[in-house]
Amino acid sequence: MTLRIYNTLTRTKDPFTTIEPGKVRLYVCGPTVYAEAHIGHAMSALVFDIVRRYLEWSGYEVNYVMNYTDVDDKIISKANQLGEDPFALAQRYIDDYAQNLADLNVKPATLNPRATQEMDCIQNMIARMLEQNRAYAVDGDVYYRVAADKNYGQLSGRKLEDMNAGSRVQVDDRKENPMDFALWKSAKPGEPAWDSPWGKGRPGWHIECSAMNYHHLGEQIDIHGGGNDLIFPHHENEIAQTEAITNKQFATFWMHNGMLTLKNEKMSKSLGNIISIKEFLSQHPADVMRLLVLSGSYRGPLVYGEDVLNQAEQVLKRLLGAKKPADPDAQGLSADRDQHLKDTAAKTASAFKEAMDDDFNTSGALAAIFELVKAINQARSDGATSAQLAHPISVFNEFTGVLGLKLEEPSSAGAESDANAFIDLLVKLRSDLRAEKNWALSDKVRDGLKSLGVVIEDHKDGSSWSWERN
RNA sequence: GGCGACAUGGCCAAGUGGUAAGGCAAGGGUCUGCAAAACCCUCAUCAUGGGUUCGAAUCCCAUUGUCGCCUCCA
Structure with missing residues (x-):
């Protein structure tokens, strides 16, 4: 091709x-x-x-x-x-x-x-x-x-x-x-x-x-x-x-x-x-602008508006999600499931190339990447180890990189990032509250942080948090 | 008036002859103390009218509509 x-x-x-x-x-x-x-x-x-x-x-x-x-x-x-x-x-x-x-x-x-x-x-x-x-x-x-x-x-x-x-x-x-x-x-x-x-x-x-x-x-x-x-x-x-x-x-x-x-x-x-x-970049990450462009044909018009902007924000979140680490306690994928994951990575790689070779069909290329995202997420929830996820994620990184996506975790700029230590502290405190099954207070902490732009996710072995993209 | 592009589900969007990728949103489920994230399931016959063909979203004609260029413009 x-x-x-x-x-x-x-x-x-x-x-x-x-x-x-x-x-x-x-x-x-x-x-x-x-x-x-x-x-x-x-x-x-x-x-x-x-x-x-x-x-x-x-x-x-x-x-x-x-x-x-x-x-x-x-x-x-x-x-x-x-x-x-x-x-x-x-x-x-x-x-x-x-x-x-x-x-x-x-x-x-x-x-x-x-x-x-x-x-x-x-x-x-x-x-x-x-x-x-x-x-x-x-x-x-x-x-x-x-x-x-x-x-x-x-x-x-x-x-x-x-x-x-x-x-x-x-x-x-x-x-x-x-x-x-x-x-x-x-x-x-x-x-x-x-x-x-x-x-x-x-x-x-x-x-x-x-x-x-x-x-x-x-x-x-x-x-x-x-x-x-x-x-x-x-x-x-x-x-x-x-x-x-x-x-x-x-x-x-x-x-x-x-x-x-x-x-x-x-x-x-x-x-x-x-x-x-x-003005745009003061309100959105650069990746959102790029995704707007990638989502359609470069030759056609791009109609800019609130709805497509929101969609691009969501797409970015989903792409970021693919890079999440494996569960530390993961049991590992069976040999044939692992092989299947590798096969999917190879398949999406050729689909990506085929799409791009067709007059830079970026929305087709993105579709290939999403197939990989799904495979990675499936593998992760099926208990893949970080070693098993390493290859598909590196393929994912390679292709999103070819498209010029940065896929950086959002961070709060400047002085606000000094808040990180305080947020860590609050999240730890909340974990203690959860251990005591004090749901009312722990939910209050979660809601409070949410309103400040901090999203908490609970896992088996603890909680993680991240800045909400906006 | 001339030239050109486009019209696919609620939204964005692939797909140029063999019965419609992907994403967002939505609904149902799993997981969770509840969430979130993730996973599973559901969700279109392709502007309209003709024609060609065994068979068309995909080819031809017409119609309607949208947009761009003909002036500076990415």
Whole structure:
């Protein structure tokens, strides 16, 4: 069984191949840094983190490049609004974004290039397009000549004549074709600008990604990823620019994640329904966000809401439960029950791989993991020893790790964790009360701790407690 | 107006020709002093209408509905 990936370019699941054997060149469009990242960004980052982790687990060496677009109209206008230097503002949000990713347990990219550090490459590419008449300069601006590109629209499946450019935005009449897009924009006074053969200015929106790809990964890459809202025009234009210069197929695979929506509406500033990553993580563990993504197809929309959130919380509890230790007094499983457990572990391992190989079918992979969870729980309640549980639990850890789940026991942060010793004391006292069959008082202790977020579980040989996840 | 995606039980969600994975919730049971956790059992014929086929959730056509893109967007 080999990995198959849904390719936006071909609209089918194609067998995965790489340009260099065993190595993957993966580029994912990162954010334009002008505001706090929201959980939609988180979804995209998590999707490609999972892709990356699975490819690495499958034995590939992954060169993962995720860019920051750090010069752009929105950054400039936000900076003006705040009276802040646009570069300082961009840096602030880059640091912020990197921290968000770390908090989400997203593995750092191999490289995080930035648009502002690629000016030579950007200008070289524009110059070559001009030389080949694939672009034209007007009053310090440079535009890509769409009409000269017979493949334009290959990714988004559009034809030039079908698109009604300007229906919602004023068309610049200096353009030869309304669909022509800017490679270089002349600077207005007070804007950040770089010298260029066409006058002072800055790059257009799409060229920076073409340049960063070209510079850091080469003329051709294996996978290009991003949100499906980038298919047109951003990715279409990236292809146009790069292929205009190389005359080679730019990316073999184009992967696009679906949008996270709130009550069937896309998150947007105008609707005022943005939930930032920071805000989310202040209320939920990172694993919950990841489980939200894992529970469905990465290509489809993810409808965010109270109900799915609660379900993800429950799922996380169940996963955590699988890691509970064996009963110290366990009698041990019979040889054939033990063998059965091993067989189940092997079976779920192949089911996991089969699901993931089918275009990263994470909900199928999760189902395989749950089969293992059930087997582990069954074995534990049938008296498996910790030695007997060790192997299936290590398989469980391996696969949840491939999906990027941390599965840490919840703990109460900061000063509250100093309470642990006191809670231990209360729980011990309660055990004494139970030994005396003083149910009224022992239940009072349990209820009291429960209301403080501490859950007690009684076992044959004593009681354990844990912080309630919230 | 153009392009595209999707529609599976109360909820989330796999499944592209042979009679529906998994999870959450719910109900019943075991365990427990009572709980909690865990375990066992129960719980769908796949938007609608046609068609192809021995046989379709899975292929084709139509209808309805939802969403995305065509402007900045992960």
